[in-house]
Structure formats: structure tokens, C-alpha cells
Amino acid sequence: MRAVVITQPGGPEVLEIQNRPTPEPGLGQIRVRVRASALNRADVSQRLGRYPAPAGSPADIPGLEYAGEVESLGPQTSLWKIGDPVMGVVGGGAHAEFVCVHEREAIPAPTIIPLEECAAIPEAFLTAYDAVFDKLELRTGESVLIHAAGSGVGTAAIQLARIAGVTTVGTSRSQVKLDRCLELGMSAGFHVTGSDWAKRLLADMRLPSVNAVLDLVGAAYLQGNLEILGSQGRMVSVGLTGGSKGELDMRLLMRKRITIVGTVLRARPLEEKISLARDFAERMIPRFADRLLRPVIDRTLPFSEIRAAHEAMEANETFGKIVLAWS
Numbered sequence: 001m002r003a004v005v006i007t008q009p010g011g012p013e014v015l016e017i018q019n020r021p022t023p024e025p026g027l028g029q030i031r032v033r034v035r036a037s038a039l040n041r042a043d044v045s046q047r048l049g050r051y052p053a054p055a056g057s058p059a060d061i062p063g064l065e066y067a068g069e070v071e072s073l074g075p076q077t078s079l080w081k082i083g084d085p086v087m088g089v090v091g092g093g094a095h096a097e098f099v100c101v102h103e104r105e106a107i108p109a110p111t112i113i114p115l116e117e118c119a120a121i122p123e124a125f126l127t128a129y130d131a132v133f134d135k136l137e138l139r140t141g142e143s144v145l146i147h148a149a150g151s152g153v154g155t156a157a158i159q160l161a162r163i164a165g166v167t168t169v170g171t172s173r174s175q176v177k178l179d180r181c182l183e184l185g186m187s188a189g190f191h192v193t194g195s196d197w198a199k200r201l202l203a204d205m206r207l208p209s210v211n212a213v214l215d216l217v218g219a220a221y222l223q224g225n226l227e228i229l230g231s232q233g234r235m236v237s238v239g240l241t242g243g244s245k246g247e248l249d250m251r252l253l254m255r256k257r258i259t260i261v262g263t264v265l266r267a268r269p270l271e272e273k274i275s276l277a278r279d280f281a282e283r284m285i286p287r288f289a290d291r292l293l294r295p296v297i298d299r300t301l302p303f304s305e306i307r308a309a310h311e312a313m314e315a316n317e318t319f320g321k322i323v324l325a326w327s
Helices: 039-048 122-133 152-163 175-183 197-204 219-228 250-256 272-291 304-313
Strands: 002-006 015-019 030-037 065-073 085-089 098-102 141-144 169-171 187-190 209-216 229-237 259-262 298-303 321-325
Touching: 002 304, 015 304, 039 169, 039 304, 065 122, 085 122, 085 272, 122 152, 122 209, 122 229, 122 272, 141 152, 152 169, 152 175, 169 175, 169 197, 175 187, 187 197, 197 219, 209 219, 219 229, 219 250, 229 250, 298 304, 304 321
Parallel strands: 141 169, 141 209, 169 187, 209 229, 229 259, 298 321
Antiparallel strands: 002 015, 030 065, 030 098, 030 321, 065 085
């Protein structure tokens, strides 16, 4: 099979398309013929040598999500048949023509959407779904601030909050991205710069505070997040593009009784991933079929242009996902 291979840590030039042995499905696994995948920040970090693949995933083949058809069934499988369209999240190895996954971890791909578009769903929507409904426990009538609103997870979270009746406020360093987020149902967007962004946002957003913060940036926004959260506010940290270390005003944390939780999807135990996948499939896949939810795609490229895809992501040029397809 063809696969994207990280030949050594470094820039996009270290990526090559190579031939590798086709994996064989093990007990309870299916082999998926990958038609398309999407690029994620974790793939860039792995290429740079900063985010190694978890145990059981290829160390040099990146890729966290896939969409394709069931091509082979391993021993003791019963949920799928050959040719079924599926999608899902893996610890790595999805930037290849074939990937093996546990059958209970795979999600039925909505047949109304082409597989290339389905490839933009799993990582962004599973991460956002887990953050919005499990970690933040958002309820109708509440409000959430989403940092990096124009990212894949950000655009997914906007849509999930919208169908739940939650008011969304978003931030970005690009006014163009904010305008496009408003089209997805975001209530208000703010172009943030400087260390006093929280004070300016509170003055402009016409809300005394927000109930929750979905932070896809990291330490750079930590203190501002505490300032903008109301009493018993909740914050979930998902991304660290803005750094991993910051100062925390414990007095503000205690006075407001704020809850802060961190989360990661890639390194979770298999059973946790299965539980999330099954819950998401049952509750949210019908919403794609009726078009209340839709993947947001910036561009689709052939895998032969994998280096250009990495360059675009690192330049922060994109709104939504970069999808990669095998030709």
C-alpha cells in the first residue's frame, strides 16, 4: 500500500509517499480501504518530532482520521460487511491506503455525503462533541466562548452548540474567518490581539460573562479565560498552539468556583474511544443526514501534495479542514 512516511523529524520536506506492507486485521478488527483523510495539528507536531504516536500506532505514518469502505474482516467481527462506508479516529496511520481499526470504533459514514467530505468529520466533530456535551456539559440557554473558532474543532463546536440552543461567541486573529463562522450560526465574533483581550471582549460582547470556554489556543489565553467566565464557569483546554505554560490567578479561580479540565482524544484507552464513537454515531450521524451539521472543508488535495498541505496548515491559511484523497 502507499503511505505518507515521516522519514525523520523536520519540515514538510521530510514527508514522502512510500510503499509499505498492507496491515492485516486482528481479532475484532476490520481493514478499511481509506479513500480520504484529513490533516490535523497533531500530524504537524508528529512530523516535527514533538508528538510521538501512542503505543500500537505506526511511529512514522501520521494521520488521525479516515473515511472509506470496509475491505476485510478480521476474526470474530459481526458489525460490518464488506463495502460498508465507515469513518473514524485512530492513534495514527490513517495517511495510508489501508488502516485496521476495532470494529466497534468505526462509525457509519453518512451516505448522503461523499467520502472525501466525511473525512473531515471524525476528529473535529468527535473532539468538539466530547468537549461541548461531556466536558463542559453545556445546556440550552447557556453561552460558550470558542477560541480559534475558524479551526476544524471550532467550526464543529459552533454547529453542535447551535443545535443545542447554546449561544456561541468566537475569537480569531482573522476577521475573514470570524465572518464565515457567523454563517455557521455563531452569535458574535471578535478579533483578539494583546494581553487585555478579555476586558475588551467583555465590553463589546453585551454579556456580563460566559458560562463556558472551549480553549483551542492554550496558555496565552489562560488568565483572560478566568476573567471572562462567570460564577461556576467551566473551561476545557483542547489545544496548545499558544503555549503550554501560563500563570494562573488562584484567587479568581476560587472566588468564581471555576472548573478547568484538560482533554485529549488520541491517547485515550480503546474502550473510551469506542464509547464516544458509539454515542456520537447514535446521536449525531442523523444530523448530518438532515444537514443540520456539515463538515467545513477549506480545500481537498491529493496525497501527492502532502507537503503543500502541511505548509498551508503551518501558515494558518485555512478555514476548516484540509482533506487529502488517494487518486
